Amino acid sequence: MPQTIPFTKGHGTGNDFVVIPDPDGALDLSDDQVAVLCDRRFGIGADGVLRVVRSSAIPEGAGADAEWFMDYRNADGSAAEMCGNGIRVFARYLVDAGWAFIDDEPLAIATRAGVKHVTRSDRGFEVDLGTWRVESGDVLVRAKGAGAPRPGMGIDVGNPHVVVALPDTDELDALDLAAVPQLHPEPAKGANVEFVVPSDPLVHAGTGSIRMRVFERGVGETLSCGTGVAAAALAVREWAGPAAPDAWTVDVPGGTLGVRMHDGHVLLSGPATLVYAGEVTLA
Template identity: 80%
Template structure:
């Protein structure tokens, strides 16, 4: 069996197996991804980040045309392909910088994803990614989850990948959620969705910064300690519910740590940016079945 070099990394506990494949020669099956991400029989992770040059694979053609050198081929722990990963792209950028394939010292680093090209810069919290504009879905989604009784209304937020955000009244109910069971959505989004459960702080805003606490169920993975795009979606949803006076800066607490979200004007449209740490833990080789 061939040996594949890997690095293990995480962003606030959302962990990934990073596989270097600059020339696009590695074709991982869904089953191979699932085994590598298995916490008992593999390395363990919430997903895989394949590091590949944008011009080396068909999916990276648009990114390469726009000037991005690298493409983040992100796969969920079950092997399914995902559009974006907010924690993953920070870890991806950290890896590129550590191995000397890219630098963030001279400005933003452009990285291709299935949700388009995203830019990453250094920030006080570690790294910040511009997720671009977002979309609030018009149709309300009812969410049924184990531990909260009756179905609750959820707000659909698209930040390059789909999310449904549910507000809960207090931390007791948030802590009582059983996310070993898959939340049921009605209607079910065409490509599924990550589901975030949030509790606003009291008071919601301190010194111009909003604060919320969140847990998340990621499609194709299960409950994770953190979800970067989910953190952004949760902040956007609470901002939407809070109305016109809501702030554009947020702090989001997840089981794995704390992340920052802000919504600045970029040109003539508002973008959502996510900031937080990115850690590389160890490297090694694994036999690929």
């Protein structure tokens, strides 16, 4: 028998999500159901689904020091470790629903990449993504419209990324990210791929600035990718050397996000918007 459920549509700098409240973990969404919900012609349309579930009601959340678990699914239905834009939208939903508060203390949210903490910021919300890891060895990236293959830096911020530097905005704009970038060697779990161009000058008033486009695994090109923005800033900081700043702004097609590095952690800040709510009957 068809099941009708409530949902809310939200986005962070154009990276959009179907938010589904399921506090007690009663829903068992199949990959196909998630894909239909995210379909922009036959469903609601989104880059992914955020299921709002208590940590105690989902196996991945067992023992987490957080009441709520962000069950993030890509547009193709596959589960993902983390989503930097999604977790801000998730926090905004919890606060607006009265299910959680962000006052003097950060809001803890469990994810497949561990517990993350969200606070308010001048840009909207800021999430501490935790530590990061620079992978050894370059990954060769071939992208349609980019000419010759280029080396990319592997960066793990709770989920895997490969960041590629391009020489100018003309080449960035010429990329055809309707085609899947080819990675050699292919990371075991795949990766999001970020293409970046440094601003000129790279640093102004102590803050670095770059422009970025992204191809997300399991989704395709998106207007923004929060963890990808963090990975891109970290990669350019690594390339720039020890004098590079710890504060960055990153322009993506959907807007601008802030990144800062503090005490070995990388933090991402930006807006989170809830657009509309409704009900949908699951396929």
